[in-house]
Amino acid sequence: MVSLRFPFLFSQPPKPKPKPKPPHTKAASTFLAASAVVATAGAAAIAICQDPKDPFLKKALNSVFSNKSNHCSLPLWGSLSLAENSSSSSTVVESRTGVSFPSVLDDSKRLLGIGLRKKSVLGLKNIDVYAFGVYADDNDLKKFLSEKYGKLSNPEFKENKEFNEYIIENDICMTVRLQIVYSKLSIRSVRSAFEESVGSRLQKFGGSDNKDLLQRFTSQFKDEYKIPRGSLIDLSREQGHVLCTKIDGKEVGSIQSQLLCQSILDLYIGKDPFDRQAKEDIEHNLASLLHK
Ligand code: DAO
Ligand code: DAO
Numbered sequence: 001m002v003s004l005r006f007p008f009l010f011s012q013p014p015k016p017k018p019k020p021k022p023p024h025t026k027a028a029s030t031f032l033a034a035s036a037v038v039a040t041a042g043a044a045a046i047a048i049c050q051d052p053k054d055p056f057l058k059k060a061l062n063s064v065f066s067n068k069s070n071h072c073s074l075p076l077w078g079s080l081s082l083a084e085n086s087s088s089s090s091t092v093v094e095s096r097t098g099v100s101f102p103s104v105l106d107d108s109k110r111l112l113g114i115g116l117r118k119k120s121v122l123g124l125k126n127i128d129v130y131a132f133g134v135y136a137d138d139n140d141l142k143k144f145l146s147e148k149y150g151k152l153s154n155p156e157f158k159e160n161k162e163f164n165e166y167i168i169e170n171d172i173c174m175t176v177r178l179q180i181v182y183s184k185l186s187i188r189s190v191r192s193a194f195e196e197s198v199g200s201r202l203q204k205f206g207g208s209d210n211k212d213l214l215q216r217f218t219s220q221f222k223d224e225y226k227i228p229r230g231s232l233i234d235l236s237r238e239q240g241h242v243l244c245t246k247i248d249g250k251e252v253g254s255i256q257s258q259l260l261c262q263s264i265l266d267l268y269i270g271k272d273p274f275d276r277q278a279k280e281d282i283e284h285n286l287a288s289l290l291h292k
Pocket of ligand 1: 119129130185194
């Protein structure tokens, strides 16, 4: 089954759609047009879906058609402004776990993509640990991206290999929201998992001697904390490369370290991400923002 991943499909009550601004990529505009057709005249949309020249559009439409049962979903491209998003208080549902994410966080952060962190246990089974959403501050994004990449056309942009590195390294306010789906998570297993995942990134970006930093990070998470299914963990890079961690809305600590922020973001949008599809969705959404 093709999952309902990309472009964002916001599950919303069926109320009048805000008027989208004109999208700026061919794929986006065709997708929006095709989405309207899906609602009214499926047969015509299937004809568009079969356009062999546009695999991106085909993928988007396939998602819509393969999830027809989710009839309240409103396909929403990056063409809506943050204010329009926010006023409709829309959410996006991670289809494999049913976890929903607000499309706007803290009034100014835009949801760029959602995904799933799995973990293989003893090579025997793969468990779904948490669903995640990656957010970035709209103003920071526009400022940084247009300064650096504003002049590139869409295909050039996609070729630009250093793009993700730029987002990962720079002082752009971002949040990765984790929502726990595994019900038997112990603090001990969390510590050992992030010693492996975050630890390997600290080593990759900072060299071998980062035990202290990892220790400072992990020591924020006290043994008595409980993280049952449904817990929300927000990992935010705030201005000045400060990593602030909240559990269920309560701050548990913050650490100023570019290396740590970069290592955390690399897990989701770096070279070897937890969910490759999520990373691709994020790239596409960033591209569509740039070309608004
Ligand atoms: O039950 O032993 C087990 C498997 C536990 C896997 C834990 C993976 C933890 C991943 C990090 C979660 C961060 C919130
Ligand atoms: O999934 O391997 C991973 C890395 C997750 C990094 C974030 C960990 C934050 C965990 C907070 C736990 C609170 C008890």
